[in-house]
Amino acid sequence: MIDYFCRGFNNRSGKLKELQDILTLAIRQPAMSDQLELAVSDSVAVPDCLDFTLQRFTYDRPLPVDDVAMVVYQPAKRGQSAAVELRYCVAGNKYCQNPGCTDQVCAHKKDNCNQKQPSIDMITVRFQPSFIQTLQKGSSTSTLFDMQSRKPFVKTIAPSTKSKQVLEQMVHHNYDGALKNIFLQSKALELLLFSSDQFVQNDTDDRFGCRFLTHMEDRGKIEKAKDILLEQLDAPITIRDLARKVAMNECYLKKGFKAMYGTTIYDYFQKERMEKAKGLLYEKGMSVSEVAILMGYSCISHFSTAFKKHTGLKPCELLLR
Template sequence: MQPVLSTFKWITEGPEMAGLLVQESGRLIPESVQYSIRRYVKPQGWMAEDTGMLQYQVTKNGAGDNKLELRFCVSGNMYCRDAQAKCACKAHQSTNCNEKFETVDLLQFSFTPTVLTQFVKPRTTEPATLADDVLTFTHAVSFSQLVPLCNRMRLVLEGLLNHNYSDTLENIFVNAQTQMLLLYSMDCMLGEKEIDIIACKFLANEADRDKIQKAREVLLEHIGEPITIKELSRKVAMNECYLKKGFKEMFGTTIFDFYQNQRMEHAKYLLYEKGLSVTEVSMMLGYSSISHFSTAFKKHTGLKPCELLLR
């Protein structure tokens, strides 16, 4: 398990090398949504941010294979197991817990065209909106869009992870909550003017989107070995200009800012959790001098590395 793991890879490809699976649930709610929730032991060194993603998929095989999925990766929850009863319970409700640990939860919701079209308002004179095109699967290009987790979305996810409903009432509750997640995700997508991203020619090509995703993975793999944009573009076989533009539009940040953010988050982990010295961390992250590292760290966190160690 790498110290800094791409959440994007988790929610697109699944946690193939992640922590131990400790809990799994899910079901198909008729005429609503198919969902699954998988809970893993939080891997050592996990530094990825909580995030979500909306995936829109249209196929040549017809409407039956079209789907819209929401995926979320959330860390920081707790899991406890009663060794004697051999059962799982919520950590905050446990009175005699023999084993308690942090987790990373992967939630996935899949909507079919039949379910989504019921939400579309009939249009007479007004032109169809992007939401209309997506929910009726008339938008011609598949795409993926990262969804930042705002407070209202976190509350819905918290409810899905820690409710006490069962059987029919659970179906009603999950159905209501997933519709709220869909609402917030669509609202976020429209608020970010995703239509501009979808319409961008080279991002409409799945192969080019994969290259940009790979670029993000390469950056995470080179946390301690700074890599130039020219080198990065060669590794993923994409023009530098397209790479920079595509990265900003897909992930909402520049390549440099993303890389610096990940380096500083990893620095915090090495300093605070691992107890390494400022000199050791500076060298591990490829800085030419301690002063350069300290300046970058303070710009990101508001603290000097030594001040963090004193907390």
């Protein structure tokens, strides 16, 4: 998945890893390296306040995207200050490709734009430590972040409707210069406000990484999700439906599943699916077409491609062994 980002980020490994982490949660199926194209890249530094970055990717084929947000705290390191970031991966639109029309204009009449193209918008707002500390001065109640903490944390949340509206405004505006800085600062504060109810809690187990998995109830839900996958290898299920079946938030299900089993839900399902197919071919002596149908494939060539990707062999090659 990293390949299609290298064109736009010049091998900045840290940023690539961050993007890959959030995309694992946002895209329900692994994207092919040629599916996403970098359409817009913007970076703005508001002095003594925040850094804003936007990467917009467009794609031609259908690509289901779950809107995902991450609240990230990195403690101070040698030569680096503590960092607080809000990261978002949300579905959006590039509204116009007409040279005579600007993206900003189309944002105000997006329903009438006949040339709009679906996109994936990666947005990061990194607050300066001094700015966060200023916000917390004089408060006798709990603070947003313990800036002296040596423990990092990443919390995954589903962006609220209000947050997504603010993100849309940050992506599509016609401000420039100092006014652009003022606008982005005001919108970043709105994001912080709208997100605060979701991540400012006294539940420390939930705030740090995947510590919510220390709760046996949550671990049980993820184990149940795995059992459901194994019970219906011939009938693929969407992560959204799987999350509903186990009564768990989609983002937590994805993150928790990877923490417990070391792989994504999709990769785990495909691995077990192909292992079962391998047994049916090699041990039961069934034909390729029979196995493809049993595994839920309507197209034999699609089954063969998936099988070779997992085993390194085409189904017919396995039968000859």
